[in-house]
Amino acid sequence: MAKNVLTQENFSILEQSIDRHRGIKGPLMPILNDVQKTFGCVPLEVQQKISEELNIPFSEIYGVVTFYSQFSLEPKGDFVIGVCMGTACYVKNAQPILDKIADIIDTKVGETSKDGKFTLVATRCIGACGLAPVITVNEDVYGRLKVEDVPGIMEKY
Amino acid sequence: MEKVTLTIDNIQVEVPKEYTILEAAKATGIDIPTLCFLKDINEVGACRVCLVEVEGARSLQASCVQPIYEGMVVKTNSKKLRNVRKSTVELLLSNHDRECLTCFRNKSCELQTLSEELNITEIPFNKRDTVHPVDTKSEAIVRDPNKCILCGRCVNVCKVEQGIGILDFTKRGVETEVTPAFNRGLNEMPCIQCGQCVSVCPVGALKEKEDIDRVWDVIENPEVHVVVQTAPAVRAALGEAFGMPIGTRVTGKMVASLKRLGFDQVFDTNFAADLTIMEEGHELLDRIQNGGKLPMITSCSPGWVKYCEYNHPELLENLSTCKSPHQMMGAIVKSYYAKKHSIDPKKIFMVSIMPCTAKKSEAARPELQVNGLQDVDAVLTTRELAKMIKQARIDFMKLEDAEFDPALGDYTGAGAIFGATGGVMEASLRSLKDLVDHEDLKKIEYHNIRGISGIKEGEITLGGAVIKLGVAHGTANAEKLLQMIESGEKEYHFIEMMGCSGGCVNGGGQPHVPVSKKMDLDIRVERAKALYQEDTVKEFRKSHENPLVKKLYREFLEKPNSHRAHELLHTHYTARVKYPAADLPEVKEMVIGLLEEKVGVSG
Numbered sequence: 001m002a003k004n005v006l007t008q009e010n011f012s013i014l015e016q017s018i019d020r021h022r023g024i025k026g027p028l029m030p031i032l033n034d035v036q037k038t039f040g041c042v043p044l045e046v047q048q049k050i051s052e053e054l055n056i057p058f059s060e061i062y063g064v065v066t067f068y069s070q071f072s073l074e075p076k077g078d079f080v081i082g083v084c085m086g087t088a089c090y091v092k093n094a095q096p097i098l099d100k101i102a103d104i105i106d107t108k109v110g111e112t113s114k115d116g117k118f119t120l121v122a123t124r125c126i127g128a129c130g131l132a133p134v135i136t137v138n139e140d141v142y143g144r145l146k147v148e149d150v151p152g153i154m155e156k157y
Numbered sequence: 158m159e160k161v162t163l164t165i166d167n168i169q170v171e172v173p174k175e176y177t178i179l180e181a182a183k184a185t186g187i188d189i190p191t192l193c194f195l196k197d198i199n200e201v202g203a204c205r206v207c208l209v210e211v212e213g214a215r216s217l218q219a220s221c222v223q224p225i226y227e228g229m230v231v232k233t234n235s236k237k238l239r240n241v242r243k244s245t246v247e248l249l250l251s252n253h254d255r256e257c258l259t260c261f262r263n264k265s266c267e268l269q270t271l272s273e274e275l276n277i278t279e280i281p282f283n284k285r286d287t288v289h290p291v292d293t294k295s296e297a298i299v300r301d302p303n304k305c306i307l308c309g310r311c312v313n314v315c316k317v318e319q320g321i322g323i324l325d326f327t328k329r330g331v332e333t334e335v336t337p338a339f340n341r342g343l344n345e346m347p348c349i350q351c352g353q354c355v356s357v358c359p360v361g362a363l364k365e366k367e368d369i370d371r372v373w374d375v376i377e378n379p380e381v382h383v384v385v386q387t388a389p390a391v392r393a394a395l396g397e398a399f400g401m402p403i404g405t406r407v408t409g410k411m412v413a414s415l416k417r418l419g420f421d422q423v424f425d426t427n428f429a430a431d432l433t434i435m436e437e438g439h440e441l442l443d444r445i446q447n448g449g450k451l452p453m454i455t456s457c458s459p460g461w462v463k464y465c466e467y468n469h470p471e472l473l474e475n476l477s478t479c480k481s482p483h484q485m486m487g488a489i490v491k492s493y494y495a496k497k498h499s500i501d502p503k504k505i506f507m508v509s510i511m512p513c514t515a516k517k518s519e520a521a522r523p524e525l526q527v528n529g530l531q532d533v534d535a536v537l538t539t540r541e542l543a544k545m546i547k548q549a550r551i552d553f554m555k556l557e558d559a560e561f562d563p564a565l566g567d568y569t570g571a572g573a574i575f576g577a578t579g580g581v582m583e584a585s586l587r588s589l590k591d592l593v594d595h596e597d598l599k600k601i602e603y604h605n606i607r608g609i610s611g612i613k614e615g616e617i618t619l620g621g622a623v624i625k626l627g628v629a630h631g632t633a634n635a636e637k638l639l640q641m642i643e644s645g646e647k648e649y650h651f652i653e654m655m656g657c658s659g660g661c662v663n664g665g666g667q668p669h670v671p672v673s674k675k676m677d678l679d680i681r682v683e684r685a686k687a688l689y690q691e692d693t694v695k696e697f698r699k700s701h702e703n704p705l706v707k708k709l710y711r712e713f714l715e716k717p718n719s720h721r722a723h724e725l726l727h728t729h730y731t732a733r734v735k736y737p738a739a740d741l742p743e744v745k746e747m748v749i750g751l752l753e754e755k756v757g758v759s760g
Binding site for chain 1: 321322323324325328329336337346735736
């Protein structure tokens with residue numbers, strides 16, 4: 001089933017968020033946070049809507065959305081896989097693990113799989129160097145990994 | 158004014174307390190290099206070229222944003238600073254498309270000048286090899302991201318001075334770019350093509366869409382009758398391209414150069430400005446007397462007109478229906494002039510030399526035509542004309558002054574001042590007062606609506622009634638004025654709007670002036686002086702006294718706002734969607750398709 005994020009329901013939540021933040025100083029960030037949570041991304045239509053409602057230039061909003069990594073232009077997958085590429089993980093062979101995951105879910109780094117299930121991200125140090133090399137799948141953390149462990153982990157999802 | 162004393166390079170100076178180090182140094186005759194700085198518009202300290210040493214400070218300070226204090230000790234020239242500035246610019250250059258020899262800003266580029274001044278002889282860093290596509294989709298402005306140095310001047314002139322915000326910083330870190338939202342073409346944005354971004358760009362990242370070659374081709378084609386006209390503001394700035402001081406009036410040399418270039422007839426848009434006053438003035442009277450839509454707002458500035466179409470479709474009926482002067486000229490050349498001189502209008506090629514980039518897209522508007530022929534065939538900026546003069550190897554400084562061709566070249570002082578903010582209004586008032594009150598007023602200078610303050614007001618009595626006047630320039634000021642009307646704070650009958658700050662003299666097509674020079678003088682004021690000077694030397698200073706205008710009505714148009722005048726000289730406007738691309742079905746489909754793909758359509 002096609003899941004369209006541009007639903008009436010989502011837009012009505014957007015409108016409420018805009019109304020709630022209208023008139024406060026710096027309304028853009030809280031609204032964008034709401035949008036990211038509701039829509040799973042900050043699509044073009046939403047940016048234009050905010051631009052027109054709050055009289056903030058469209059390009060400025062796009063600039064903010066592309067500046068902060070917490071916002072995305074397209075919906076992320078159900079599971080966001082973060083492969084730590086910090087120094088410790090990197091020297092402990094994070095690269096082959098990243099390659100293996102990319103291979104299994106057939107998705108390039110920074111992209112979302114065709115079925116919309118996985119998004120693959122190469123992260124900076126997540127501060128779990130003792131567990132290097134480490135990956136996260138949403139809230140789950142897997143440490144001291146070997147390439148052979150990867151297929152087993154992926155099967156869980 | 159409170160003053161503080163500080164020491165810059167061992168010189169003790171006393172300057173106003175509000176000054177930055179940069180301004181204090183400037184006042185002392187010390188020239189600190191800058192690159193991103195643009196007074197009142199882009200004061201962000203981003204480029205790090207203006208760094209100075211401040212005694213007691215932990216690190217080097219950006220002098221363009223650093224306030225001064227009593228007893229401050231500043232050093233602007235040391236080995237450390239020379240090295241730091243050099244490295245900074247070398248880093249900028251490593252990412253910059255360094256095709257200076259073939260760049261349109263060759264010899265007028267602020268980065269090039271800086272590189273020379275800092276004695277940069279080699280770039281020790283590798284060049285980044287990403288190549289970005291150049292945006293050529295707009296009718297007037299070309300954006301080349303490969304030359305952009307991320308100074309942010311264009312971002313803020315559009316956002317602050319124009320209140321629009323077409324460009325902004327996107328992404329972050331090494332990937333940072335200045336682009337429109339979603340990296341769209343400028344044609345897919347509510348860009349008014351005023352060219353202020355081009356005007357302030359220190360490099361060649363933004364420029365007008367050049368049309369020089371097409372004009373050369375028709376000049377050299379004996380079959381084509383090539384007519385040229387020059388906007389009022391061109392004569393106030395063209396000389397700068399040949400090293401003359403800002404504000405030098407070069408009318409005679411400009412005309413001589415156009416004749417030398419080979420144009421068949423050299424006419425003056427000032428004549429058409431006089432004609433505009435006749436049409437617009439009578440339109441205003443008609444609206445006042447017959448309950449028409451008020452306030453009436455001028456429509457000479459295509460940047461302002463576009464702004465209105467995008468942002469205030471509810472005001473389109475308030476816009477004067479008059480075409481802008483150069484379009485009127487084109488329409489008259491291809492009708493009256495063609496007929497009178499037995500020239501086939503199809504063989505006439507009308508070129509407009511304008512201080513403006515927006516005029517390029519205006520001339521392409523499909524409704525601006527006569528009998529299926531566009532009023533104007535090509536628009537060149539003042540800069541492009543200067544290039545043609547250089548290409549033709551004409552020694553501009555040695556040219557003897559020449560006169561416009563008599564067929565459509567006669568103009569009054571009223572037409573000349575069109576190029577400065579308040580000028581259109583003043584020209585209108587000169588004629589309206591006389592025509593309505595049947596007088597021949599001697600006091601014809603309206604100083605309260607001259608000058609560069611953002612919004613100006615005045616009132617006159619016309620046939621016993623009080624007429625309230627408003628003048629705004631730069632679209633941010635235009636917006637402010639409209640908001641004051643909407644809130645009921647102000648009421649006007651007649652409003653003059655110009656898209657660029659200062660009016661056409663500071664248009665986006667005028668010669669580039671480096672920011673270091675703009676700190677010494679206000680180019681809007683200096684160039685306007687040239688126009689007011691032109692006004693005072695003319696025999697006739699009121700549009701309705703122009704003998705040629707009188708003759709045109711007598712022989713051809715009958716009277717202002719006649720049926721024929723309406724056909725040739727008036728137009729209509731279109732409400733425009735701000736973001737047309739989002740409404741294109743394929744874009745919508747693409748966005749939705751992308752989303753569907755992401756969340757799985759298998760079911």
